[in-house]
Amino acid sequence: MSQIVAAIDLRVVQLEKQGVTGMALANQMMGHMADLQMIYNTASDRDLRKLCQRFPGFGRYAMLMEEVSEQNQTMAMSGTHPYGDLPDLPEPLKTALVHVLRAAADLERDFQATADDGRGDNQGRLTTARWRWADDLEKLIYQFQSAELPLQTQALVQQIIKATAERIGRMG
Known part of the structure; x- marks a missing residue:
């Protein structure tokens, strides 16, 4: 822990x-x-x-x-929560989303630590991790597109994923 x-x-x-x-x-x-x-x-x-x-x-x-x-x-x-009426995500989608977001958080932290260090010795490992993350992201996007979810749910998830992908893109 x-x-x-x-x-x-x-x-x-x-x-x-x-x-x-x-x-x-x-x-x-x-x-x-x-x-x-x-x-x-x-x-x-x-x-x-x-x-x-x-x-x-x-x-x-x-x-x-x-x-x-x-x-x-x-x-x-x-009754004023903007997403209060959205249903919970199905467990497989929730698990996949958490996995992608957790991996993104790890990747962002590692990219920043490498930048703070000023050493580039982790660059190859980070590039490989970034490719793996991008593959997982593509799979997640496909899962969401294949699921029958309210449009508001899909828009919210897309917004979160897009912001995350943009941050990772700027770092790498």
Whole structure:
């Protein structure tokens, strides 16, 4: 678990150095949401506090996501959530989407760490990982196009994936 928390912490610090905060940070960290949820589900409150103290970037991300969650709940309860009427994704699509977003988050973090290092010795590995990610992305897009989902769901997923792909394209 510490390895996942350290990865989240590193990416938050990287993004904050670039001036990315608030909802922009939450949007760019979307690939880490499943990991954050897993940590919430498995760590005790005491362990969570310790992780937040040891990894301040992780703590800031966790607090931000708590705020986002509370806002979502408030909007859902008041009937003003823009996506409140969308059905849950079928499990195979949800799993594939989480996989692609998580891999994108790892790729972005690794590209940034290589840029921060100033060394290019990881470039070949990153290029290969990027190609693999692009292949997984194509498969995901095909799965979504083949599924019978509301147009609003497809548009939302396309928006998320497009923004993620653009960020990775700029990095590599």
